[in-house]
Amino acid sequence: MSLSDNNGHLDPRALKATSVKATDPASPADEPASLKITSASADPKMFMLPWEKPLATWPSDLLVNLPRGISRHIVRFVRVGDQVYAMKEITRSVAEREYELLRQLQKLNLPTVQPIAVVTGRHDDQGEPLEAILVTKHLRFSMPYRALFARTLRPDTAEKLIDALAVLMVRLHLAGFYWGDVWLSNVLFLKDADAFSAFLVDAETGELQINLTEGQREYDIDLARTNIIGELMDLSSGQLLPPDVDEIEVGNRLVDRYHSLWSALTDTDNLNPNEMWKIEQRVNRLNELGFDVDELEMNTTDDGKRVLVRPRVVDAGYANRKLLRLTGLDVQENQARRLLNDLDAYRASTWRDGEDLEIVATDWMREVFEPTVRMIPSEYRAQIDPAQFFHEVLDHRWYMAEKAGHDVPMPVAVESYVRDILPTQKLDSKELDELNAEADSGVIDEQSTYGDDTAHDDDYNPEYDQDAAVWAQ
Amino acid sequence: MAEVIFDHVTRIYPGNDKPSVDDLNLDIKDGEFLVLVGPSGCGKSTTLRMLAGLEEVNKGRILIGGKDVTTMQPKDRDIAMVFQNYALYPHMTVADNMGFALKIAGTPKEEIRKRVEKAAEILDLTEFLDRKPKALSGGQRQRVAMGRAIVREPKVFLMDEPLSNLDAKLRVQTRTQIAALQRQLGVTTLYVTHDQTEALTMGDRIAVIKLGILQQVGAPTELYDRPANVFVAGFIGSPSMNLNTHPVVNGKAQIGADTMDLPKEALDKLTPEDNNEIVVGFRPEDASLAAPDEANAFSLKVVNVEDLGSDGYIYGNIITDDSVAAEQTSMMSDQNKLTTIRVNPRVLPKVGDIVKIKVNPAKMHLFAPSTELRLN
Numbered sequence: 001m002s003l004s005d006n007n008g009h010l011d012p013r014a015l016k017a018t019s020v021k022a023t024d025p026a027s028p029a030d031e032p033a034s035l036k037i038t039s040a041s042a043d044p045k046m047f048m049l050p051w052e053k054p055l056a057t058w059p060s061d062l063l064v065n066l067p068r069g070i071s072r073h074i075v076r077f078v079r080v081g082d083q084v085y086a087m088k089e090i091t092r093s094v095a096e097r098e099y100e101l102l103r104q105l106q107k108l109n110l111p112t113v114q115p116i117a118v119v120t121g122r123h124d125d126q127g128e129p130l131e132a133i134l135v136t137k138h139l140r141f142s143m144p145y146r147a148l149f150a151r152t153l154r155p156d157t158a159e160k161l162i163d164a165l166a167v168l169m170v171r172l173h174l175a176g177f178y179w180g181d182v183w184l185s186n187v188l189f190l191k192d193a194d195a196f197s198a199f200l201v202d203a204e205t206g207e208l209q210i211n212l213t214e215g216q217r218e219y220d221i222d223l224a225r226t227n228i229i230g231e232l233m234d235l236s237s238g239q240l241l242p243p244d245v246d247e248i249e250v251g252n253r254l255v256d257r258y259h260s261l262w263s264a265l266t267d268t269d270n271l272n273p274n275e276m277w278k279i280e281q282r283v284n285r286l287n288e289l290g291f292d293v294d295e296l297e298m299n300t301t302d303d304g305k306r307v308l309v310r311p312r313v314v315d316a317g318y319a320n321r322k323l324l325r326l327t328g329l330d331v332q333e334n335q336a337r338r339l340l341n342d343l344d345a346y347r348a349s350t351w352r353d354g355e356d357l358e359i360v361a362t363d364w365m366r367e368v369f370e371p372t373v374r375m376i377p378s379e380y381r382a383q384i385d386p387a388q389f390f391h392e393v394l395d396h397r398w399y400m401a402e403k404a405g406h407d408v409p410m411p412v413a414v415e416s417y418v419r420d421i422l423p424t425q426k427l428d429s430k431e432l433d434e435l436n437a438e439a440d441s442g443v444i445d446e447q448s449t450y451g452d453d454t455a456h457d458d459d460y461n462p463e464y465d466q467d468a469a470v471w472a473q
Numbered sequence: 474m475a476e477v478i479f480d481h482v483t484r485i486y487p488g489n490d491k492p493s494v495d496d497l498n499l500d501i502k503d504g505e506f507l508v509l510v511g512p513s514g515c516g517k518s519t520t521l522r523m524l525a526g527l528e529e530v531n532k533g534r535i536l537i538g539g540k541d542v543t544t545m546q547p548k549d550r551d552i553a554m555v556f557q558n559y560a561l562y563p564h565m566t567v568a569d570n571m572g573f574a575l576k577i578a579g580t581p582k583e584e585i586r587k588r589v590e591k592a593a594e595i596l597d598l599t600e601f602l603d604r605k606p607k608a609l610s611g612g613q614r615q616r617v618a619m620g621r622a623i624v625r626e627p628k629v630f631l632m633d634e635p636l637s638n639l640d641a642k643l644r645v646q647t648r649t650q651i652a653a654l655q656r657q658l659g660v661t662t663l664y665v666t667h668d669q670t671e672a673l674t675m676g677d678r679i680a681v682i683k684l685g686i687l688q689q690v691g692a693p694t695e696l697y698d699r700p701a702n703v704f705v706a707g708f709i710g711s712p713s714m715n716l717n718t719h720p721v722v723n724g725k726a727q728i729g730a731d732t733m734d735l736p737k738e739a740l741d742k743l744t745p746e747d748n749n750e751i752v753v754g755f756r757p758e759d760a761s762l763a764a765p766d767e768a769n770a771f772s773l774k775v776v777n778v779e780d781l782g783s784d785g786y787i788y789g790n791i792i793t794d795d796s797v798a799a800e801q802t803s804m805m806s807d808q809n810k811l812t813t814i815r816v817n818p819r820v821l822p823k824v825g826d827i828v829k830i831k832v833n834p835a836k837m838h839l840f841a842p843s844t845e846l847r848l849n
Contacts, residue, residue, distance in 0.1 A: 090638060091637065091638055094637065131640055215528065222547065229577050230573050233562070235564070438563035439563075441614075442560065442614065445640055447610075451607055
């Protein structure tokens with residue numbers, strides 16, 4: 001991502017991201033008279049889906065029961081071939097806009113869900129128009145935050161989610177993306193070694209600009225803080241939050257983490273010419289935070305006595321890229337760090353310190369990584385990411401060794417982990433149903449989610465709106 | 474509550490040479506519901522965002538309640554962005570859903586309860602205060618979200634296309650409710666929309682903006698009855714005003730073989746730049762069918778007719794000298810470019826007929842072609 005000053009142009013990768021241009025709501029082109037699917041995937045099975053039915057009524061054999069986040073609109077996971085897609089029913093202009101934005105963010109290598117299609121021109125059997133559907137790819141192994149709290153996790157889970165969100169926000173802001181709708185429900189989390197990685201899932205109110213103003217960044221941060229505290233208070237009301245978590249403190253942590261990361265990435269250092277080692281220190285610090293420095297700008301002051309240094313272009317995914325180069329594995333940043341450490345340990349333990357890392361890495365893959373992840377039982381393959389499995393087995397092995405007082409071979413650790421730990425991480429179907437019922441209680445445009453004891457306004461007629469009388473009083 | 478003042482406000486985006494909002498002067502009176510309306514890219518959202526503190530102001534000042542907020546952070550401005558980004562929390566009661574932000578701000582419990590109860594009464598949610606969102610209907614869920622903004626008791630509500638992600642039914646319902654609620658609360662409100670129907674039905678006053686320049690501010694009827702220029706004339710009203718440019722010959726508009734009298738006061742304002750032409754505008758309901766030999770009427774070739782039961786609409790091409798050419802192009806164009814006349818549906822002509830149309834002279838809108846400004 002570029003940290004350069006405004007040059008008045010959007011990143012060309014973003015400009016050419018998609019053929020979909022959101023309909024101008026001020027001069028709407030006619031709604032397509034028949035079904036229209038603009039898709040980034042060529043799967044013909046997409047055409048076989050029951051587009052003529054409201055999403056809430058799609059037959060359950062098409063659906064995949066995965067935990068959903070809270071949403072204002074109906075969302076369902078649908079199996080299409082060997083993929084799982086998330087479908088969101090929403091007005092056409094919002095669907096097109098969001099698709100366009102997500103395509104742009106993907107081209108900029110930002111962590112978001114992958115847009116697959118916009119489906120417009122839907123009509124039911126009677127020919128009545130239905131809302132459009134935005135299709136995105138379900139992010140494998142990801143969880144909405146509520147699913148992470150449905151199982152008793154460690155007390156620091158909330159803090160770790162916040163840290164991941166802060167990284168996501170900084171990355172989006174550096175790329176010029178104003179979100180306008182930040183809360184944990186608009187994020188999906190992937191386990192990333194001992195931490196989490198956060199992915200944007202909802203860009204309805206977002207906007208990609210050349211640069212953000214401080215006001216836009218501060219508004220996003222303030223909104224995130226308020227919403228997160230609300231979300232934690234909500235978990236607390238449902239007895240899902242460990243009692244010693246202070247919601248407001250966790251919310252404030254986001255503000256602190258965001259600002260410290262932002263300043264690490266963007267501040268200008270003012271150095272003496274004999275303090276140049278501090279530049280290396282800064283670069284190392286950014287590497288530790290998971291960022292590569294692609295370009296550094298150094299200016300001397302007019303009198304030549306000071307040097308001004310600041311990163312101009314930084315890229316997230318420092319360890320990820322290193323591991324990818326060595327092994328072809330594309331994993332989350334902290335997982336990559338953990339795997340690289342294990343690779344180092346392997347090199348040392350096999351007395352091959354002088355050898356090329358690339359060659360050692362090939363052997364490590366064959367002898368260590370692959371045999372381990374092959375032991376994931378097939379019924380868990382959809383739930384745990386191999387790299388995360390590897391990381392957790394390493395942790396488990398360490399605890400086993402500590403307890404036993406000696407080293408434990410990898411196959412023994414894997415077996416014990418699969419037997420004792422893995423089953424405890426799975427949501428049962430009751431927990432899943434509860435979560436999804438909760439997720440639906442924020443929906444504003446689908447009657448099947450409304451409580452039974454309320455007046456349904458199906459045949460709404462403003463002339464006979466009892467509410468309107470109340471409002472006009 | 475507070476008055477909002479945009480004082481010579483300009484916003485130029487980096488890399489652009491043209492301002493997105495140019496020297497805007499606009500007052501929103503205390504308690505007023507002002508709708509800012511215009512086509513995409515006209516600067517209306519930029520204007521709202523400058524007031525919210527999301528966009529920098531390059532020139533000029535913005536005041537809220539007499540206080541200069543031009544460089545103030547969004548959270549210090551005491552404004553509420555309504556509907557943009559609300560969330561409902563499933564485990565919290567409706568009361569907690571509305572009041573939690575006050576709790577974060579450290580507002581005393583009794584005060585929170587008081588404000589929540591007051592908001593619930595206005596929103597007709599009192600009986601649900603101790604229930605959870607699950608028990609509510611979609612409209613009620615939306616009102617809880619609205620309640621969250623209300624309990625903060627901000628000086629100004631900002632709404633940026635708040636109905637855009639609602640389906641058509643909810644949109645009409647919510648439109649009525651927002652307008653009624655704003656009047657009841659009396660909180661100064663800036664509402665941005667591209668939809669002139671929303672503007673006409675909701676606003677105390679409407680401000681029309683185009684390409685960053687404010688075109689006209691006034692009550693809905695003022696804008697409808699006396700649009701200040703061609704743009705406002707064409708933008709406000711649905712179906713839109715018929716607007717055509719005609720030569721002026723001997724103090725009359727020459728429309729093909731027909732002529733139409735023009736008021737002297739308007740003719741006097743024409744300048745050489747207008748090249749002896751005038752823009753004549755009239756709304757579909759201000760014209761009617763005329764007898765074949767009637768003076769001050771022009772000929773219209775009927776392209777399409779619609780019978781809506783209560784009203785009938787004739788869509789056609791005004792016959793000017795090169796009537797054949799006009800006819801050919803018209804078949805390709807959509808109805809928006811045709812002249813529209815509202816008539817009694819019992820006397821609808823047939824497609825292909827040529828009819829005479831007269832315009833109520835008191836309801837004629839005349840503009841100068843060079844400046845596009847109103848002449849009468």
